[in-house]
Amino acid sequence: MKKLLFGILILVFASTLSIAQMRVGLVGGGxxxxxxxxxxxxxxxxPNTLAFHAGLTADIAVSRHWSIRPQLLYSGKGGQYTLNGNPEIGPVVExxxxxxxxxxxxxxAYSLKAGPGRALxxxxxxxxxxxxxxxxxxLDGQGSPTDIEFGSETNQTRRIDYGLRVxxxxxxTSGLGLSFFYARGLANIENSRSYISKNKVYGVSMHFLFGRR
Incomplete structure (x- = not known):
């Protein structure tokens, strides 16, 4: 299943490379x-967890102002919280x-010419x-990380995440660009309906697209 999904994702991204008026490039950020x-x-x-993302990006021009922008990324997500922060009622658990x-x-994406480039x-x-x-x-300042178990059991984490991004x-015009984004997960990565965990990410990216639009 893992190899099959990887193949589908790569095939979808690669299929866009045959479309005319398209530029490809590299992207990364925090x-x-x-x-x-x-x-x-x-x-x-x-508090938010600091992570990074990196991978491939593309800009597929549909018209003068509209384009489709797919990406294939390695992206870090997660979070942290305190289960009990009051030592008077029990051990501090984070x-x-x-x-x-x-x-x-x-x-x-919708873009307009602005100065030496385009705002979008x-x-x-x-x-x-x-x-x-x-x-x-x-627990009380002591702990060690363990590997997360993925699967469909109650004590495991779901592998699939999906959501919306703006x-x-x-x-x-050189191809260099900067963007800010917010992504909100719609998928609950917990297997139990009684517990809900959904990813949220704020990020900044720098990219370079080869070719000119």
Missing amino acids: QLASLPYKTPYYTFDG RSHKINYLEVPVQL VGAGPYIGYALSGKDNII STGYDL
Whole structure:
């Protein structure tokens, strides 16, 4: 299943390379990720986790102002929160999740000429497949990370993540560009309906597209 999904994602991205008026390039950047944990009684959330993303990007011109922008990324996500921060009622318990995804966002972008380049906004869906992850439970300052188990059992984490992503940015005619984005997961990566964890990410990307539009 893992190899099959990898093949499908790569095939979808590669198939866009045959479309005319298209530029391809490299993209990378940093992001602040969070993974709120909701139970029937409480919602646990905490500071954002610093992560990064890197991979391939493309700009497929549909018209003068509209384009489709798919990407194939290695993307880090996760979050951290305190389960009990009051030592008077029990030991202090903290937890952090770090999950690495193979991710494919596809956005419809609208751009306008502005100065030496083009300003743009975009929105669209993304889908991700978890490659690996670490779970770290810290009890009174002591703890060690363990590998996250992926699967369909109650105590395991779902591999598939999907959601929506919006962005704004600026592209120079040289192909260099900068963008800011927000991605909101719609998939619950917990297997139990009583517990909900959905990814949230704020990020900044730099990219370079080969060729001129």
